[in-house]
Amino acid sequence: MVKVFRWWWGILLAFSLLAVSRVFLPLPFINEIVIFSIYTLGCSFLLGRVGLISFGQPAYLAVGAYATAFYLFYFGTNPYIGILLGVLAGLVVSFIVGPLFVRLRSDYFALVNLALAVIVFYLMQKVLAGITHGDNGLWILTRISSTPVLDLSRPDQFFIFALLVALAVWAFYKYLDDSIYGACCLATKINEDKLKFLGYSNYSVRLLAFVIANTTTALAGAMYAVYLGFVSPEITSPARAADPVIVTILGGAGTLYGPIVGAFAYTGMKDVISKLIGNWELFIGFLLVFIMLAGEHGIWGTLQPLLEKLLFRKRVTTGTADSEEAHL
Amino acid sequence: MDAQLLISGVIFGLSIGGIFFLMAIGLSLCFGLMRIISLDQLLYYSIGAYITYSLSLATGSVWLGVLAGCVVAGIVAFAVERLIFRRIYERELTFSMITSFGILIGGIGVIKYFWGVVPRPVSVPTMTQFDIVGTEVPVYRLIVVAIAFLVYAGIWLFLNRTIIGKAIRAGIEDVEHVEGLGINVSRLFTITFIIAGTLSGLAGGLHAPLIMVDPQMGLEVLAFVFMVVIIGGLGSIKGTLVSAFIVGQVVSLGSILYAPLAQMAPFAIMLVILLIKPTGLYGSALLKR
Amino acid sequence: MGMPPHSAANNDELLAVTGLTVSYGESKVLFDIDLSVRPRQIVACVGRNGAGKTTLLKSIAGFLKPLAGSITSDHTSLVGRKSYDIAKMGIKYVPQDKKVFSDLTVRENLELGSYATKDYNWDRVTDYFPKLKQLMGRKAGYLSGGERQMLMIGRALLGSPKVLLIDEPTEGLAPSIVAHLRSVFAELSKNTALVIVEQNLPLVCAISSKVYAIKEGRIVAELADRESIKADVCERYL
Numbered sequence: 001m002v003k004v005f006r007w008w009w010g011i012l013l014a015f016s017l018l019a020v021s022r023v024f025l026p027l028p029f030i031n032e033i034v035i036f037s038i039y040t041l042g043c044s045f046l047l048g049r050v051g052l053i054s055f056g057q058p059a060y061l062a063v064g065a066y067a068t069a070f071y072l073f074y075f076g077t078n079p080y081i082g083i084l085l086g087v088l089a090g091l092v093v094s095f096i097v098g099p100l101f102v103r104l105r106s107d108y109f110a111l112v113n114l115a116l117a118v119i120v121f122y123l124m125q126k127v128l129a130g131i132t133h134g135d136n137g138l139w140i141l142t143r144i145s146s147t148p149v150l151d152l153s154r155p156d157q158f159f160i161f162a163l164l165v166a167l168a169v170w171a172f173y174k175y176l177d178d179s180i181y182g183a184c185c186l187a188t189k190i191n192e193d194k195l196k197f198l199g200y201s202n203y204s205v206r207l208l209a210f211v212i213a214n215t216t217t218a219l220a221g222a223m224y225a226v227y228l229g230f231v232s233p234e235i236t237s238p239a240r241a242a243d244p245v246i247v248t249i250l251g252g253a254g255t256l257y258g259p260i261v262g263a264f265a266y267t268g269m270k271d272v273i274s275k276l277i278g279n280w281e282l283f284i285g286f287l288l289v290f291i292m293l294a295g296e297h298g299i300w301g302t303l304q305p306l307l308e309k310l311l312f313r314k315r316v317t318t319g320t321a322d323s324e325e326a327h328l
Numbered sequence: 329m330d331a332q333l334l335i336s337g338v339i340f341g342l343s344i345g346g347i348f349f350l351m352a353i354g355l356s357l358c359f360g361l362m363r364i365i366s367l368d369q370l371l372y373y374s375i376g377a378y379i380t381y382s383l384s385l386a387t388g389s390v391w392l393g394v395l396a397g398c399v400v401a402g403i404v405a406f407a408v409e410r411l412i413f414r415r416i417y418e419r420e421l422t423f424s425m426i427t428s429f430g431i432l433i434g435g436i437g438v439i440k441y442f443w444g445v446v447p448r449p450v451s452v453p454t455m456t457q458f459d460i461v462g463t464e465v466p467v468y469r470l471i472v473v474a475i476a477f478l479v480y481a482g483i484w485l486f487l488n489r490t491i492i493g494k495a496i497r498a499g500i501e502d503v504e505h506v507e508g509l510g511i512n513v514s515r516l517f518t519i520t521f522i523i524a525g526t527l528s529g530l531a532g533g534l535h536a537p538l539i540m541v542d543p544q545m546g547l548e549v550l551a552f553v554f555m556v557v558i559i560g561g562l563g564s565i566k567g568t569l570v571s572a573f574i575v576g577q578v579v580s581l582g583s584i585l586y587a588p589l590a591q592m593a594p595f596a597i598m599l600v601i602l603l604i605k606p607t608g609l610y611g612s613a614l615l616k617r
Numbered sequence: 618m619g620m621p622p623h624s625a626a627n628n629d630e631l632l633a634v635t636g637l638t639v640s641y642g643e644s645k646v647l648f649d650i651d652l653s654v655r656p657r658q659i660v661a662c663v664g665r666n667g668a669g670k671t672t673l674l675k676s677i678a679g680f681l682k683p684l685a686g687s688i689t690s691d692h693t694s695l696v697g698r699k700s701y702d703i704a705k706m707g708i709k710y711v712p713q714d715k716k717v718f719s720d721l722t723v724r725e726n727l728e729l730g731s732y733a734t735k736d737y738n739w740d741r742v743t744d745y746f747p748k749l750k751q752l753m754g755r756k757a758g759y760l761s762g763g764e765r766q767m768l769m770i771g772r773a774l775l776g777s778p779k780v781l782l783i784d785e786p787t788e789g790l791a792p793s794i795v796a797h798l799r800s801v802f803a804e805l806s807k808n809t810a811l812v813i814v815e816q817n818l819p820l821v822c823a824i825s826s827k828v829y830a831i832k833e834g835r836i837v838a839e840l841a842d843r844e845s846i847k848a849d850v851c852e853r854y855l
Contacts, residue, residue, distance in 0.1 A: 053422040055429075100599065104606050107365050107421045107562070111554045112602065115595040118551045122591045239547055242429060249426060279441055281543075285434020292427040293415060491732050494725050498718040504680060505716060509772060510704035510733030 011174060014257055015167050027155050031227055033263045034162040036247070038169055039220035040259035042213035043244035045173065048254015049182070050209040051189030052106060056113025057244040058236035059120045060214040064090045064221025066124060069138040069231040070131070077145035079152040083222040090218020094211040102206045117236050125233040134233070141229025152226055162223060169216060174256060176212070185209055217244075246284060249291055252301025261300040335463040337581045343469035343538070345576020346476030350531035351549075352556045352568040353483060354524025360500040360563030361520050362417055364424035368408060370546035370553070371435035372401040372525040376532030377541045378443055381450045390453035394533035398526045405525020409518055417517065432546060440543045447540035472534050479527065480569055487565070496520060500563060552579070555598045561611020571609060631656045631810050632677065632708070632780055637686035639669075639676050646672045647834045650686070654780060654827075659806045661821040662814045663850075664831035670814040671713060673831070674782040677812075678710035679703040690780070705733060709773040713784035713814070715765045717772075719758025723749060726757050726768055727775070734776025742771040745801050763794035770801070780810045787817045799823060822851040 022030055039061060046052045067089030068082040076082070101112055124132045132138060144153040151157045176182050184205045187195040192202050225231050234240070243266075251262020266284075273283050291298060351373055358366040376397035383393035408431060416424055454471075457464040487493035499506045499516055507513050532545075539545070556575050560567030575594045582590030601609060632654040639647040647669045654660050662670045675681045677688055679700035688695040695703055704710070718726050727749075731737045743750045746767040752760065757768060766786055773781055787795045795817070802811055803824055815821050821828060828846050830838035840846045 047422070051422070053425060055425075100603055104602060105421075107359075107425065108558055108602065108606070108608075110365075110422070110425060111551075111558055112599070114551055115555060115598060119592050119595045126587070127589065127592070239544060242433065245426060245429070246433075279437045281433050281440060282437025285430050285432070285437055288430030289412060289427055289434060292423065292430065293412070296423070296426075491728060494721055495729055495732065497720055498726075498729055501718050501720060502716055504700075505712065505718070506729070507680075507700040508678065508704055508710045508712070509730050510701050510709075510776065511729065512699075512701050512733075514699070 008171070010256070011167065011170050014260065015163060015170070018166075018260070019163055022159065027159060029267065031155060031159050031162060033260070033267055034159070034166050035220050035223045035227060036263040036267065037260045038166055038223065039217055040244050040247045040251070040263055041169065041173065042216040042220075044248040044251065044253050044255070044259050044262075045216075046209060046213045047245070047248055048252070048258070049177075049185045049189065050206055050213075052102075052206065052210070053110045053245065054113040055110045055241050055245060056115065056117035057214075057217050058240050059113065059117040060090050060093065060217040061221035061224070062117075062120045062124060062231075062233070062236040063093050064218030065225040065231045065235060066132065066138075066221075067218075068222040068225040069140050072140040072143045072225070073138050074131075077143050078147060079144045079226045080147060082144075083219070083226060086222025086225065087215060087219045090215045090221070091211065093218075094214040098207050098210045098214075102203060102210050114241055117241055121233050121236045124236070132233070137230050137232030137234075139230050140225065144226060144229065153229075155227075158227055162227070165219070165223070169219070170256065177256065181205070181208070246288060248298075249288060249296065250298050252298030252304070253296070255298075255300050255304055257304075258298055258300040261303075262298065265299055331461070332463040333584055334581075335460055336465055337584045338577065339460075339465050339469050339473070341577040341580030342573070343472040343576070344579060345572040345574075346473050347531045347535045348549075348553055348556045348575060349476050349569055349572035350479060350527045350534070351553045352560065352572055353479075353565060354527045355553065355557050356560070356562055356565060356568050357496070357500075357520050358524050359557075361496055361503070362413070362517050363421065364413065364417065365421060365428060366413075366521075366524065367425060367428040367550070368405075368431040368435065369524055369528040370550050371432045372405050372528035373532035373535075373549070374435070374439060374541075374543070374546040375404055376401045376529030377450070377536040377545060378439060378448075378532075379529075380533040380536045381448050381541050382443075384450055390451060390537060393450075393536075394530065397533035397536075398529045401529020401532070402522050402526035405528075406518065406522050408525075409521040413517075413521065414514075436543050436546065443543070445543055447542035449540055450536040452537040468537065475530075475534065479530070480565075483565060492516070492519065552594065555594050558608050559594075559598050559601050561608030564608075564610035567608060567610025630654070631658075631690060632812070633687075633689045634677065635687050637673070637676060637688065638684045639672055639681055640684055641672070641681075645684070645834065647676070647683075650831075650834075650836055652829060652836070654810050654812055656779065656810055657806050657808065658827060659802065659811045659813065659825045660827045660829065661825035662812065662829045662831055663816070663818070663821060666816075668831045669834040670831055671784055672834075674710060674784050674812065674814060677703075678708060678782055680710070701733070704778075705776075707776070707779040709776075709778040709781050711769050711773050711781060711783045711786070713786075713788060715762055715769070715789070717757040717760065717765050717768050719756065722754055722756055723760070723768060724753040726772055730772035730775040736775045736777065739775075742774055745774070745804065746771050763790050766790060766794070766798070770798075774805075774809075778809060780812060781805070783811060783813045785814055785816065787815065787820060795820065818850060822846065 018030070018034070039057070043054060043057050046054055064086035068086035071082045071085045072079065097116065101109055104112060125134055141153070146153060150161045152161055184195065184200055188202045188205045195202055195205070224235070247259065247262040247266045250265050251258030251260070270280055274280050277283065351369060354369045355366060358364055379397040379400045380390065380393035383396045384390040387393070412427065412431065416427055452466070452468050454467050456467045458467045458470060487497055495506060495511055495516055499513060503513055552575065556572045557568065559575065560571030574597070578593050578597065579590055582593045630653050634650055634652040637647055637650040638645065650673060662673065664670050672681060676683050677695065679695060679698050679702070683696060690706065690708060693706070695708070718729070727739060727742065748764065749767060749771055752764060757765070760768065770783070770786070786798055799820055802813070805811060813825070825846060826843060828840040828850060829836050840849055
């Protein structure tokens, strides 16, 4: 019983904090943060745990968002089904492009994903403009029906939904992290050959990670669609390609809560900096370089070991003899 | 499609290809020798374009602007190499990607600071048209193509007939062996980086009269340039030339046929080529260090 | 296995390594190595694969940064210097991978060797390796293993180095070429000290005047004169 509690406690704490922050932060802000965090989680996982960097996450975001939007615009009104379809679309697309992309070397992989993002952009903007309404976007806000339990068309109830979904997603990733598969992911990042000699297939590990990460991203896209009530090609424009990567680095790649911290920092800073000096690019560009040169750990990446040391030491002195270190 | 359209399409494609080629060489060399992905080359491209704009406005001569653009781009590249890249050569590929991206974004911010966000036009240095088989073709585009070929020849001569060029080619194969001979590879890296930056600046300067100069211009061509590099294979100059040519033609002729698809076609080609040959047309598999 | 007695520090030492500890990332590979080389001496390092012999040579040549210890040559410290500076000081490393610049011709390979050292006298090189004269125009990628080895050593000879650190030169080569190399090394040592990593015990036995045995990152034996080498290496194992 105690062990289960410890396994969950980090996640419960983090999300309780998030829930509590609702009290003194504007609702749109934290709704945005939650979805953005889920978006970034996929990227962070790929980069920090598996060693794959993708400059094309927006592609999968768009896949999820547009799938949901299509459903809600043309077919039905149930947002839950819409989101489910968005996730499925992401799953399918990942499985289709995965086998090709994952075989490539890391730099080609990054750029090929970027290419996909641009393809999706042009697809949605021009080629399929008939059904996507091009740059005008798809408006689905009015199409979302009230659903029992939680009415997703209302931002405050959406927040509860988003929080629960995020909780589930984080629990899933934490589970992955602690499992053998999680170890394989790290192994494939650090030393491919050793993993191969142990009998695992680097390719399979990476492919699965790819699918998981991008399905997560599609989920974020689907949620965006429902939350904003509007989808346009802009979400996958070349300018947006770097957002997940920046947030990942900012928070700390590969850490569990990095995406949340990063999303907070990024969105918060963007607001403040844009008002202060107006030149957001200058700031974030140099910040990124600074972080990389300073050790690439990011905010949470630097805080996490410090916090762990604090908590771990505390636990030892109170005499709780437990060898399992709860990782934040 | 009538002959006139075809010819102007081909010329258009060649000029675009030429510009992509100029940028792609830098990327290819930087990767081949230093094993870094230098996304900040897009910044030197933008700098070249902006300096061309400012100088052509100030002096009335676009060509002077292009020259100045190259020089300034080269200087900035030198500064960045000394300050930042020097510290990260040993790290893995993704590290340089993210860091160079940060430089690119930060640089865009600097450009915004000095020039603002409004797109600027740069006048074409010569408006004359040249008659090719009955089609009026802008001379400027022909000049761009000619410059691209001259640069190719120049690079070829440099790499094959000068000792530093040979050292660079040797370094692309194995840097440690070059070091072991007593050659200062740090200086080689700097030289290569400056060449890359200058060529990117040249590309920006030449491209400026053909498009509107705006802070995001680097990001807009980013995908295309990298496509050229990937299709050609990182580290191969000949591959870069061939794939720049291909991509240029596809974009140009494709847009005559069916515009939206033309932008996407290069990507589709890239994906197909990667399916068959994961390191690009001329790229070699040896590249993991 | 006790630690061998430390070699007495010698004033005319060309290369002196003391307490060298090197790690590859997280794992330690060399522990507290002491080694010394006198001018025109042929020193052999023997040991199993993975014992750390290549690491040792690479550390001396400046390709790896040691955790601890000192490496000096003619009273100048080598630790922390760039590999190309060390090469210019006259300490040249010939790696074991039999790799030459395959896209360049043999002539161009040698040109690169001359470039840094400013030594354009190739006669010495072709005296040792006459075959190279015929191969000047050929792309190095088309050379056989033995020819590559000759090119690698020839290249390194430019600039008249005082020490050559040669990593497994005879590995994979035909006996006739090995014999040729053996006489080349013997000739070379009249002007240049050689530190040769080798698994080829007959060669070691024939030419070296000092042998270090390395096991799991430590020196487990040091034979400092021909007599002990004859006894412990030639007679015992061959």
